[in-house]
Amino acid sequence: MMLELLPQQLANGLALGSTYALVALGLTLIFGVLLIPNFAHGEFYMLGAFITYALVASGLNFWLAMTTAVVLVVLIGWIVDRVVFQPVAAAPGHGSGLSLMISALAGSIILQQLATIIWGTEARTIPAPMTGMVRTSLFTITYLQITIIATLAVAWTAVWLVLHRSRLGLAIRATSQNRDAALLMGIRTTRVRLATFALGAALGAVAGALLGATFPIYPSMGVNPVLKAFVVLVIGGIGSLPGAIVGGLVLGMVEVMVAGYGSSQFQDIGTFLILVAVLLIRPQGLFGRAQVER
Amino acid sequence: MLRIDNLSAGYDRLEVLHAVSFSVERDAPTVMLGANGAGKTTLCRVITGLIPARDGGIFLDGANITRLDPSDRVKRGVALVPEGRQVFPDMTVRENLRLGAYVHGEPGPAEFDAVFAMFPILAERQNQRAGLLSGGEQQMLALARALMSRPRLLLLDEPSQGLAPKAVALVAETVNRIAAMGVAILLVEQNLILAEAVARHVVVLETGTCVADGSASEMLVSGAVEDSYLGKKRRH
Amino acid sequence: MVNLRPSLATCLILGMGILPMMGVGTKAADEIVIGEIHPITGPATFYGLPESRGVQLAAEHINKAGGIKVGGKEYQIRIATEDDQASPTVGVAALRKLVSADVRFIVGPLASGVAPALKPIVERNDKLTQLIDGTIAENMTNGKNIFRNQATVSGYNVAVAELFKAKKYPSVAMMTDRFHAGFMNSQKELAGNLKEMGVSIASEDYYKLGDTDFSAALTNLRGRNAEVLLIRGYPAEGALITKQARQLGFTGQVVWEMVSPPSTVLKNITAAEMEGVFNCIPPTTEDYVKLGDEKAMALDKAYRAKYNEGPGELTALSYDAVYIFKAAFEKAGSLDNAAVNKAMAALKVSDIPELVTRYTPQPDGRLFAADGQVDLRGEVSVWRGEAWEPARLTD
Numbered sequence: 007m008m009l010e011l012l013p014q015q016l017a018n019g020l021a022l023g024s025t026y027a028l029v030a031l032g033l034t035l036i037f038g039v040l041l042i043p044n045f046a047h048g049e050f051y052m053l054g055a056f057i058t059y060a061l062v063a064s065g066l067n068f069w070l071a072m073t074t075a076v077v078l079v080v081l082i083g084w085i086v087d088r089v090v091f092q093p094v095a096a097a098p099g100h101g102s103g104l105s106l107m108i109s110a111l112a113g114s115i116i117l118q119q120l121a122t123i124i125w126g127t128e129a130r131t132i133p134a135p136m137t138g139m140v141r142t143s144l145f146t147i148t149y150l151q152i153t154i155i156a157t158l159a160v161a162w163t164a165v166w167l168v169l170h171r172s173r174l175g176l177a178i179r180a181t182s183q184n185r186d187a188a189l190l191m192g193i194r195t196t197r198v199r200l201a202t203f204a205l206g207a208a209l210g211a212v213a214g215a216l217l218g219a220t221f222p223i224y225p226s227m228g229v230n231p232v233l234k235a236f237v238v239l240v241i242g243g244i245g246s247l248p249g250a251i252v253g254g255l256v257l258g259m260v261e262v263m264v265a266g267y268g269s270s271q272f273q274d275i276g277t278f279l280i281l282v283a284v285l286l287i288r289p290q291g292l293f294g295r296a297q298v299e300r
Numbered sequence: 301m302l303r304i305d306n307l308s309a310g311y312d313r314l315e316v317l318h319a320v321s322f323s324v325e326r327d328a329p330t331v332m333l334g335a336n337g338a339g340k341t342t343l344c345r346v347i348t349g350l351i352p353a354r355d356g357g358i359f360l361d362g363a364n365i366t367r368l369d370p371s372d373r374v375k376r377g378v379a380l381v382p383e384g385r386q387v388f389p390d391m392t393v394r395e396n397l398r399l400g401a402y403v404h405g406e407p408g409p410a411e412f413d414a415v416f417a418m419f420p421i422l423a424e425r426q427n428q429r430a431g432l433l434s435g436g437e438q439q440m441l442a443l444a445r446a447l448m449s450r451p452r453l454l455l456l457d458e459p460s461q462g463l464a465p466k467a468v469a470l471v472a473e474t475v476n477r478i479a480a481m482g483v484a485i486l487l488v489e490q491n492l493i494l495a496e497a498v499a500r501h502v503v504v505l506e507t508g509t510c511v512a513d514g515s516a517s518e519m520l521v522s523g524a525v526e527d528s529y530l531g532k533k534r535r536h
Numbered sequence: 537m538v539n540l541r542p543s544l545a546t547c548l549i550l551g552m553g554i555l556p557m558m559g560v561g562t563k564a565a566d567e568i569v570i571g572e573i574h575p576i577t578g579p580a581t582f583y584g585l586p587e588s589r590g591v592q593l594a595a596e597h598i599n600k601a602g603g604i605k606v607g608g609k610e611y612q613i614r615i616a617t618e619d620d621q622a623s624p625t626v627g628v629a630a631l632r633k634l635v636s637a638d639v640r641f642i643v644g645p646l647a648s649g650v651a652p653a654l655k656p657i658v659e660r661n662d663k664l665t666q667l668i669d670g671t672i673a674e675n676m677t678n679g680k681n682i683f684r685n686q687a688t689v690s691g692y693n694v695a696v697a698e699l700f701k702a703k704k705y706p707s708v709a710m711m712t713d714r715f716h717a718g719f720m721n722s723q724k725e726l727a728g729n730l731k732e733m734g735v736s737i738a739s740e741d742y743y744k745l746g747d748t749d750f751s752a753a754l755t756n757l758r759g760r761n762a763e764v765l766l767i768r769g770y771p772a773e774g775a776l777i778t779k780q781a782r783q784l785g786f787t788g789q790v791v792w793e794m795v796s797p798p799s800t801v802l803k804n805i806t807a808a809e810m811e812g813v814f815n816c817i818p819p820t821t822e823d824y825v826k827l828g829d830e831k832a833m834a835l836d837k838a839y840r841a842k843y844n845e846g847p848g849e850l851t852a853l854s855y856d857a858v859y860i861f862k863a864a865f866e867k868a869g870s871l872d873n874a875a876v877n878k879a880m881a882a883l884k885v886s887d888i889p890e891l892v893t894r895y896t897p898q899p900d901g902r903l904f905a906a907d908g909q910v911d912l913r914g915e916v917s918v919w920r921g922e923a924w925e926p927a928r929l930t931d
């Protein structure tokens with residue numbers, strides 16, 4: 007039934023999945039390298055959206071506004087790391103996962119409250135930088151959705167190049183694989199930290215700016231996407247960039263198929279079915295490697 | 301070369317090293333013996349700066365390096381082959397070696413050739429993921445990686461652990477070659493075969509305190525060390 | 537040696553505790569205190585603040601015109617404002633605070649979450665009379681001491697039925713916010729009514745506040761030949777669903793069933809994309825102004841003069857609520873709650889000429905039905921240009 011709609015549903019799934027992947031990319035980077043379950047990533051995303059909105063509203067070109075938002079969110083990311091995470095990591099016990107998670111949640115709430123004070127809670131949408139769509143006989147996709155998919159590809163390539171073609175990237179990968187050994191190589195972890203937070207926050211801001219032109223923005227808009235992004239991480243494998251992308255696309259596809267051929271009420275159930283399936287069949291995620299004891 | 305002076309260190313509320321003092325000279329490869337939990341690994345971590353010293357000092361050629369961060373110690377020539385090898389498993393052999401030379405910038409072909417000459421197996425495997433190497437090969441990689449940092453002092457933390465006797469012999473041979481290049485050696489070990497093959501100078505650590513310090517000929521040949529401090533540790 | 541500091545501090549603390557109580561509680565001999573509970577801060581500020589201001593404005597107008605005459609005595613109204621932040625716990629605390637200050641007449645609350653939390657407290661207290669000027673969920677009133685002058689969802693649905701009858705739409709796809717108690721509870725009934733009219737229900741889909749992707753359900757509309765897409769919920773999602781439906785090639789009629797201030801709508805969708813969308817809700821303050829209603833225009837003018845911006849969607853309801861209380865006091869001839877309750881239940885629409893909102897009288901002319909609920913029917917409006925305007929269904 008309704009098989010003729012399948013191409014459109016696949017396009018829907020691709021568009022939705024690429025939004026998930028875009029948010030997950032920055033999250034997986036920070037989690038993979040610094041072992042921080044950064045719930046505040048949702049707020050990097052939210053701030054990217056709001057700052058872009060504010061600048062566009064004051065007359066700036068969308069892309070310029072987005073670039074400015076990226077720079078500002080990177081600065082905010084550094085402040086969050088300095089104020090929220092570094093003190094916890096430096097505390098006796100070296101910041102257990104739990105204390106890092108709780109401080110991440112605290113950071114997330116504080117940023118939401120700040121945004122509420124500045125912008126209020128009313129939902130709004132960034133005027134889209136482009137309108138119109140590609141209509142084929144099989145499916146329709148908007149230019150903005152194409153832009154989001156393209157941005158995902160560009161972002162992934164850029165991050166890949168930084169990680170695999172630069173000395174800084176070498177240091178970041180070394181730190182993510184074995185922090186102590188990286189220190190023994192003479193890598194300064196502060197620099198790795200700054201770079202990782204910058205990349206992660208920038209990715210969050212880009213996602214926020216683009217998706218804020220598609221979806222309504224409000225101070226708590228980052229909460230759901232960041233939860234979905236954690237699901238993506240589990241599906242794709244924590245710390246794996248290809249895992250974030252494939253995990254995001256798989257999640258988007260599954261959700262759309264469940265909603266399209268099952269019922270929209272079960273869209274979220276699809277999410278958790280695939281989560282459970284991955285945990286049962288391949289607990290380290292599609293692209294994760296089983297943890298080797300060190 | 302390396303002088304440890306009344307050094308104390310530990311984790312949180314637990315002090316592991318209590319006022320340890322000894323020296324390592326360039327021409328006398330030093331082996332530190334001690335049972336599990338004696339504080340040998342802690343000592344390696346303090347010397348490299350992974351954990352802070354609580355008291356006392358670490359001097360390299362007379363310069364106080366006690367408060368330097370790990371990166372500056374690497375630059376001054378302190379290298380550690382850590383316990384369990386700690387290679388970067390998802391990176392290639394070549395990338396591991398690049399990281400060894402990290403503080404000096406990108407290594408040139410000559411530097412790669414030098415370590416490949418010493419470790420031919422690594423030349424063959426240079427584009428393989430380090431995690432796929434055998435234990436012995438990983439140990440070679442860990443040694444080669446340390447050499448890439450142009451060390452003046454090489455610390456080795458139980459390099460024999462988990463290795464077959466043949467591989468242990470290869471490690472011993474390699475360490476001796478490195479020592480012959482003029483690198484000061486501090487080998488932390490429980491394995492007496494490796495210790496005997498390398499040591500000119502022996503220090504014994506027991507529950508965080510230096511309990512014996514002497515030349516290898518005095519201490520190892522007599523068999524006093526194994527009886528008193530290590531129990532039945534000699535393995536074949 | 538006597539240490540004076542603690543006693544001084546005690547005095548200060550006691551003083552601080554007493555002062556506000558005096559402010560609310562001690563009535564000058566000729567004052568009636570009406571408490572109002574609305575979300576002045578928090579997520580629903582946008583609706584709540586204009587309601588609170590409507591109450592203030594009505595009190596001001598009544599006082600200026602000579603106050604309220606009860607039993608031959610003239611009273612001035614004083615408003616005691618409490619902020620419930622649209623949260624049930626804060627709302628209950630606000631009510632208790634008013635009760636402890638001996639406030640016996642309450643206007644509010646707005647939020648569907650707060651009203652059910654207050655209901656058991658008000659029901660058990662015979663020294664309280666409550667007039668709700670918000671929430672469209674069913675069963676919030678009792679006709680004894682809890683009344684409501686806002687519509688219920690069934691009132692909204694009247695307009696939906698009217699629209700379908702006039703336009704003779706053959707089929708409808710419904711998308712409902714599944715966390716909106718009012719819309720969810722009336723979903724079955726509305727679908728049933730439409731079916732009885734011969735409308736085929738192509739699909740019933742549900743989403744929740746904060747959802748962002750509706751593409752799967754909307755894609756399916758194409759295969760189901762729905763003539764109308766009916767969206768029941770809040771405007772941010774309404775705008776998003778409308779946009780995504782158009783992008784996915786839905787060419788039929790979009791109908792909203794939601795209170796949706798144009799300013800909020802336009803923050804989320806362009807005016808061009810909204811053109812021609814129908815909305816089925818009771819007329820808002822702005823609608824009455826557009827209809828040229830004199831009382832509404834006067835309210836609008838007074839509101840703008842005082843607050844420098846236009847009134848909210850629900851301002852007229854809150855404004856009316858104070859006049860309803862006034863009429864009840866005067867009819868009762870007493871400030872005793874039992875008498876006021878009785879008078880309130882017996883009020884006729886014609887007793888209160890100041891009402892801005894156009895209520896449909898009960899068959900016997902009364903304002904409230906036996907359950908304390910007014911009959912306020914949704915009307916169809918249509919988006920033209922930058923805002924809603926009353927739709928003419930006969931063309």
